[in-house]
Amino acid sequence: MLVLTRKKKQSLMLGDDIEVHILEVNGDQVRIGIVAPDSVRVLRREIYHDVAAANQAAAVGSRVSGPAKKITPGI
Amino acid sequence: MKLKSRHFGEIEVEDDKIIEFGQGMIGFPQAKRFCLLSQEGIAPYQWLHAVDQPDLAFLVAPQLLLYPQYELTLSDCEAARLRFSESDQAVVLLVVTLPADPKDATMNLLAPVVIHEAERLGAQVINERHGYTVRHRIQDEMRSQAKEGTSHAGANQEKEAVADAG
Numbered sequence: 001m002l003v004l005t006r007k008k009k010q011s012l013m014l015g016d017d018i019e020v021h022i023l024e025v026n027g028d029q030v031r032i033g034i035v036a037p038d039s040v041r042v043l044r045r046e047i048y049h050d051v052a053a054a055n056q057a058a059a060v061g062s063r064v065s066g067p068a069k070k071i072t073p074g075i
Numbered sequence: 076m077k078l079k080s081r082h083f084g085e086i087e088v089e090d091d092k093i094i095e096f097g098q099g100m101i102g103f104p105q106a107k108r109f110c111l112l113s114q115e116g117i118a119p120y121q122w123l124h125a126v127d128q129p130d131l132a133f134l135v136a137p138q139l140l141l142y143p144q145y146e147l148t149l150s151d152c153e154a155a156r157l158r159f160s161e162s163d164q165a166v167v168l169l170v171v172t173l174p175a176d177p178k179d180a181t182m183n184l185l186a187p188v189v190i191h192e193a194e195r196l197g198a199q200v201i202n203e204r205h206g207y208t209v210r211h212r213i214q215d216e217m218r219s220q221a222k223e224g225t226s227h228a229g230a231n232q233e234k235e236a237v238a239d240a241g
Contacts, residue, residue: 038156041098047201051186052102054209055199058172058183059103060082060122060132071083073092074111074121075166075192 078110081130083122086112093126094190094197097156101186101199106131109197120171123188135168141182142169142216148204149189157191157198166190170199172210181210 006012011021017037024031034042043051076093078086088110099107106125112132113121119140125131138145147167149159159165167189169182184207190197 039097043201048101050209054172054183055100055102055170058133058170060134070115071086072113073086073088074113
């Protein structure tokens, strides 16, 4: 892992188009501002992991089958 | 175009039925185009099927039917990304997980799928202001709705539909 030290109001670039700004430091809390393109999803890591795991469980496996029953593309 | 689904075989999907998910589904970043498939016997559930990934599909159902009292707060940023203006109506779907025993089916209230139908844009968003979880049992919900007398005629049919889909 790359480790850098930054101060309040300083920032980082991830690649050419993602900016990470250190806005405020209060004890053990840090406020961070992120500027990223629309295609980049920014989430807290724990939420990302919970939802990714739930999606993984929800994604259908081989037990679902067709076309025994009629399939119609919807909205 | 032809969607060659590993689950349902070859399906013809018109271009205007495709919904763009610019960020994909969470944990599945490569799939960015989806379509909603209705299957006989599982209504009001539908399949949210990746157009470019033959084996990726999610069982979804309208939030209005599964959890009528659901509250969704869409950030300005997400609303803008989906090109919603004040008067636009969002289609809100909940992702359903169907374990071996359909009685244990859960719905993801934390991360609903929001679709702007007219723009053909969709996203899985994080709705974290209301204390919702990723695995909320559907049966518990049906039971508490029945107890409160807010149940509607469709509730039992929906449960049967879940069982049928499994």
